[in-house]
Amino acid sequence: MSNEGMKFEIFIEELFKDIGKLRVRKNIHYHLKKRFSKKTLKIVQVDVQFYDFLNKYIVECKYLSKGNVNDDVVNKVKKNLGYLGLEKAIIATNQDFHLQAKRLAKKHGIKLYNGKIIQSLDYDRMSLAGEILQKIKGKTIEDKIKKINLRNYSQKPYIQKCYMN
Secondary structure, three states, X not given: OOHHHHHHHXXXXXXXXXXXXXXXXEEEEEEEEEOOOOOEEEEEEEEEEEXXXXXXXXEXXXXXXXXXXXXXXHHHHXXXXXXXXXXXXXXXXXXXXXXXXXXXXXXXXXXEEOHHHHHHHHHHXXXXXXXXXXXXXXXXXXXXXXXXXXHHXXXXXXXXXXXXX
C-alpha cells in the first residue's frame, strides 16, 4: 500500500471519530478460526471499522491518484461481509466509482462515499467558521491527506479472533 493509501485510512478513521461514530478502529486483522481449533483458516483485513448504535460497519478505503473504483472492490467487500457475518459496509475513495461498481454496491446494500461526499463530511465536522475558512483557503481533502505524518500513527494491526461455524 502506498503512503497516500495509509494516510487516507488515517484521514477516514479521524473523520468518523470526529462525526460521532463509536469505537472507531483502523487496520483490523480478523483471524477466522473454527471453534476449538488453534489454526487460522483465513485472515480478513479491514481498513476501518466503527459502530453506529447497534450496527458494526466495515470501511474499505481506496486512495487513487486517478481513475475510479471498479466492481472488484465491491465484490471483495461483499465477501468480507460474508466471512465476518456482517451486513453493513462502506467503500470510501478520494475519487469516484465506475457505474458497474455503483450498481453492484446498490444491489448488496454497500454504501459508497466518493471524494465529494467525504469532503462534505469533512465540512460537517468543523464549525461554521472553520468551514468558511477552509473554503476560502481552498483546502481539499487531498491537501489534508498529504499533511498527515505517518510517524504520528501506529501502523500495527489490531488483531481480532473470529470463529466460524
